[in-house]
Amino acid sequence: MADGVLWEHQFSLPCAVELADDQGVGLPCRGTKDYGAIMELNQMGGLNLGHTLADFVCFCDFFRGHEAFVPVGGGARANLADNAPYAFTDGFDGSIFNPANDWLEFPGRSIHQKAAQEQNKGGQVQHLQYHRSAMCDPSPVGGRRCVLCFRRVQMSYFRSTVEEMAGYVPGEQPAVANIVKLNTNENPYPPSPDVLAILQKNKWFLNRYPDPSARLVREAAAEVVGGEPDEILVGNGSDDILTILIRACVDQGDVVACLEPSYSLYPVLAQIQGSCLQRIPVEEDFSLPKFRPDLVGRASLVVLTSPNAPIGASLDHERIAEWCREFDGLVVVDEAYADFADVNATGLVRTHLNCVVTRTLSKAYSLAGIRLGYAYAAASVIRQLAKVKDSYNVNAITQALAVAALRDQKTLAENVGRVRETRERLTQSLRELGFAVLKSDANFLFVKPPFEALEYCAGLRDAAIIVRHFPGFITGAFVRISIGTDAEIDRLIEVSESILKERHGA
Numbered sequence: 001m002a003d004g005v006l007w008e009h010q011f012s013l014p015c016a017v018e019l020a021d022d023q024g025v026g027l028p029c030r031g032t033k034d035y036g037a038i039m040e041l042n043q044m045g046g047l048n049l050g051h052t053l054a055d056f057v058c059f060c061d062f063f064r065g066h067e068a069f070v071p072v073g074g075g076a077r078a079n080l081a082d083n084a085p086y087a088f089t090d091g092f093d094g095s096i097f098n099p100a101n102d103w104l105e106f107p108g109r110s111i112h113q114k115a116a117q118e119q120n121k122g123g124q125v126q127h128l129q130y131h132r133s134a135m136c137d138p139s140p141v142g143g144r145r146c147v148l149c150f151r152r153v154q155m156s157y158f159r160s161t162v163e164e165m166a167g168y169v170p171g172e173q174p175a176v177a178n179i180v181k182l183n184t185n186e187n188p189y190p191p192s193p194d195v196l197a198i199l200q201k202n203k204w205f206l207n208r209y210p211d212p213s214a215r216l217v218r219e220a221a222a223e224v225v226g227g228e229p230d231e232i233l234v235g236n237g238s239d240d241i242l243t244i245l246i247r248a249c250v251d252q253g254d255v256v257a258c259l260e261p262s263y264s265l266y267p268v269l270a271q272i273q274g275s276c277l278q279r280i281p282v283e284e285d286f287s288l289p290k291f292r293p294d295l296v297g298r299a300s301l302v303v304l305t306s307p308n309a310p311i312g313a314s315l316d317h318e319r320i321a322e323w324c325r326e327f328d329g330l331v332v333v334d335e336a337y338a339d340f341a342d343v344n345a346t347g348l349v350r351t352h353l354n355c356v357v358t359r360t361l362s363k364a365y366s367l368a369g370i371r372l373g374y375a376y377a378a379a380s381v382i383r384q385l386a387k388v389k390d391s392y393n394v395n396a397i398t399q400a401l402a403v404a405a406l407r408d409q410k411t412l413a414e415n416v417g418r419v420r421e422t423r424e425r426l427t428q429s430l431r432e433l434g435f436a437v438l439k440s441d442a443n444f445l446f447v448k449p450p451f452e453a454l455e456y457c458a459g460l461r462d463a464a465i466i467v468r469h470f471p472g473f474i475t476g477a478f479v480r481i482s483i484g485t486d487a488e489i490d491r492l493i494e495v496s497e498s499i500l501k502e503r504h505g506a
């Protein structure tokens with residue numbers, strides 16, 4: 001719960017719920033004399049509070065001097081059936097009461113995650129805060145298992161969607177030196193020397209606004225993809241382009257569809273827009289399934305990531321074409337890593353009005369720091385998208401450097417070649433060590449160690465190597481490793497070997 005919101009205890013439902021067991025599932029309801037009539041848990045685990053008006057409801061389990069609360073979402077919800085987000089806590093463990101501001105905080109780990117996830121349809125409760133005023137006087141129940149209903153008494157300054165969301169968590173950017181940083185898919189090599197020369201030689205007129213249309217960048221990008229400048233929209237990284245696409249095409253309550261697993265920013269952008277997310281599960285071999293209407297539901301925009309992240313493989317070209325043909329809305333092909341692959345979807349832009357390809361200079365061009373991405377689509381699509389962008393969304397220095405980088409395809413090819421070579425070498429070495437390594441067309445590998453993925457990450461971190469782990473049903477057993485320099489990858493292989501040896505020795 002965000003700062004600035006106060007909660008008033010409305011009423012309690014004594015012992016209304018038998019919280020089943022430690023799993024928090026099942027939820028048989030035991031109505032009580034006072035409240036049985038309005039309180040009913042259906043078989044789905046949904047909670048129906050009838051005509052009551054509660055902004056959130058807490059299942060209160062064991063008391064240890066205080067109550068332990070769990071909210072069931074913001075906004076006035078009289079009927080919390082089915083999809084209502086709520087969760088359980090099994091006590092007060094790990095909670096921190098801050099007497100200075102009267103807030104009580106539960107770090108995520110004190111929440112009964114399993115129950116939270118099951119009841120919350122996959123949602124995760126990260127961190128909860130309750131104001132002291134929400135911690136009502138001693139419960140009428142006398143210390144065990146009750147349901148407490150609260151009403152919001154001070155309006156939040158923010159949309160409930162924003163309050164309830166966890167926000168995107170970018171990969172770690174360590175401040176210390178001497179770290180082998182293989183966690184955010186940057187390019188370990190320097191960018192085009194032309195970029196650096198421009199930085200040094202140019203006289204910058206920073207008192208002036210940049211070109212709002214980034215004309216020179218559009219011209220250079222158009223040449224790269226074989227299109228026209230009016231078919232290009234430039235953004236502050238491709239994240240900006242994705243934001244523009246969703247803002248332009250998706251209304252509140254609409255649906256955005258994306259692959260599962262894929263880039264974890266898409267759900268966040270959908271959430272910010274107040275829209276729903278439809279996840280399209282990849283096939284067992286991580287490929288794009290054949291198009292089926294039920295996979296997209298009523299989505300107004302689909303994002304297909306190729307090469308997919310964090311998986312690494314490109315999606316089948318013919319399949320993407322089929323999705324463009326069959327789907328009514330825009331098909332965004334996020335090609336952040338396509339420069340490392342043999343195939344791309346730019347040809348589909350020329351044959352399908354609803355195909356938008358997004359690209360970035362953050363990966364293959366070694367320019368994550370300047371923030372530049374672009375969209376390639378039919379001119380009529382670009383004209384609509386351009387209305388939504390911030391007027392000056394790309395600064396003058398970035399524009400100048402991006403032009404130099406895009407025009408230096410020779411350096412791009414050299415760097416891509418080195419990364420691809422190292423990628424193949426690392427694939428081979430890790431397979432020899434017993435890792436499962438998925439095919440990659442990107443500048444990272446998605447690998448499954450022959451033991452717990454988190455243990456592998458911890459072992460690498462002890463040796464000052466950081467990689468990325470994505471919790472989740474499919475991804476949790478894997479680790480994503482960005483391709484670094486040859487020396488960095490040698491170090492990673494060496495440390496991996498010694499982790500394995502230690503395990504065998506233990």
Ligand SMILES: Cc1ncc(COP(=O)(O)O)c(C=O)c1O
Pocket residue numbers: 184185236237238239240263305309334336359360361362368372373
């Ligand atoms: C699939 C995918 N798309 C887009 C991006 C964001 O790129 P940019 O740096 O251009 O915002 C990333 C970054 O990791 C990514 O993995």
